[in-house]
Amino acid sequence: MTEFFQMGGYAMYVWPAYAITAAALIITVISPLRRRLRMLRELSAIAAQRDIHRSE
Amino acid sequence: MSNNSANWLTRFHRLGSPPSFYHLAGALLPWVALLCIGLFAAGLYGGLVLAPADYQQGESYRIIYIHVPSAWMSMFVYAVMAASSAISLIWRMKLAEAVARASAPVGATYTFLALVTGSLWGKPMWGTWWVWDARLTSELVLLFLYLGYMALVAAIDDRRTASRAGAVLALVGVVNLPIIHFSVEWWNTLHQGPTLTKFDQPSIALNMLIPLLLMAGAFKFHYLYALLARVRIEILDSERRTAWVNALVSQRPS
Numbered sequence: 001m002t003e004f005f006q007m008g009g010y011a012m013y014v015w016p017a018y019a020i021t022a023a024a025l026i027i028t029v030i031s032p033l034r035r036r037l038r039m040l041r042e043l044s045a046i047a048a049q050r051d052i053h054r055s056e
Numbered sequence: 057m058s059n060n061s062a063n064w065l066t067r068f069h070r071l072g073s074p075p076s077f078y079h080l081a082g083a084l085l086p087w088v089a090l091l092c093i094g095l096f097a098a099g100l101y102g103g104l105v106l107a108p109a110d111y112q113q114g115e116s117y118r119i120i121y122i123h124v125p126s127a128w129m130s131m132f133v134y135a136v137m138a139a140s141s142a143i144s145l146i147w148r149m150k151l152a153e154a155v156a157r158a159s160a161p162v163g164a165t166y167t168f169l170a171l172v173t174g175s176l177w178g179k180p181m182w183g184t185w186w187v188w189d190a191r192l193t194s195e196l197v198l199l200f201l202y203l204g205y206m207a208l209v210a211a212i213d214d215r216r217t218a219s220r221a222g223a224v225l226a227l228v229g230v231v232n233l234p235i236i237h238f239s240v241e242w243w244n245t246l247h248q249g250p251t252l253t254k255f256d257q258p259s260i261a262l263n264m265l266i267p268l269l270l271m272a273g274a275f276k277f278h279y280l281y282a283l284l285a286r287v288r289i290e291i292l293d294s295e296r297r298t299a300w301v302n303a304l305v306s307q308r309p310s
Contacts, residue, residue: 004105007116008114008115009114013179013180017122017173021122021169024168028162029089029282029285032282032289033285035289036285040304043296
């Protein structure tokens with residue numbers, strides 16, 4: 001197992017490469033999900049505001 | 057028969073309409089995620105555990121399983137961006153504009169990863185993090201093209217004008233793609249030649265090749281996921297004053 005993590009002495013190159021890739025790929029798919037929720041909240045707030053105006 | 061094909065055409069046409077695409081993409085996303093995770097699991101296990109060490113590069117070559125898919129995707133996404141830019145310029149199709157805009161940050165990420173993982177592979181193999189040779193420099197230019205596209209689109213307030221200006225930039229930048237691809241053949245370089253496109257005699261063993269193809273598939277589905285998720289936001293944003301978006305947001309309990 002330790003042999004696996006040592007990567008034949010190249011651990012300091014192989015693992016950072018994989019870590020940076022994992023982080024970047026995860027951020028790329030998480031950020032649009034969060035942005036969409038934020039946008040839906042914002043749009044429904046605008047819609048609610050307009051409905052109040054209409055009922056007045 | 058003709059009635060049937062007309063039906064099919066209408067259905068296809070409707071698919072390109074923003075509300076249908078929004079809902080279709082939403083339904084597809086979980087399946088795309090599942091496929092992507094499965095391919096990553098299989099590819100990582102095959103590449104990091106099952107595949108043998110390289111006889112010249114030892115274990116360091118394992119960076120190939122993220123470096124090569126990132127580099128392929130950096131070019132593939134640019135090709136998608138340029139093609140949808142062309143479609144948006146010719147037919148003024150809103151969905152094509154959304155695809156181009158949604159692709160840019162994802163493509164920029166792959167390009168960044170290709171450069172960083174390449175650097176981390178280059179240090180132990182070539183003894184340097186970076187050289188100004190044709191392959192590396194043209195890939196860096198690709199990153200600047202993506203960033204330039206994003207900056208240009210963000211700088212123009214009117215949505216459609218921004219998309220059109222971006223589309224022209226994206227199309228001009230296409231000339232860089234063949235330069236990247238053939239750079240290792242046209243110029244002397246430290247970068248090794250193509251591994252897979254020499255179909256007559258692929259220079260890679262099967263137990264190394266299969267994980268690489270699995271990882272390439274995983275990256276494709278990762279792009280598909282990121283693209284669909286981003287296109288949905290682009291659609292919501294550009295259609296925010298329409299009846300269907302209003303109906304969608306008023307259904308939500310807030």
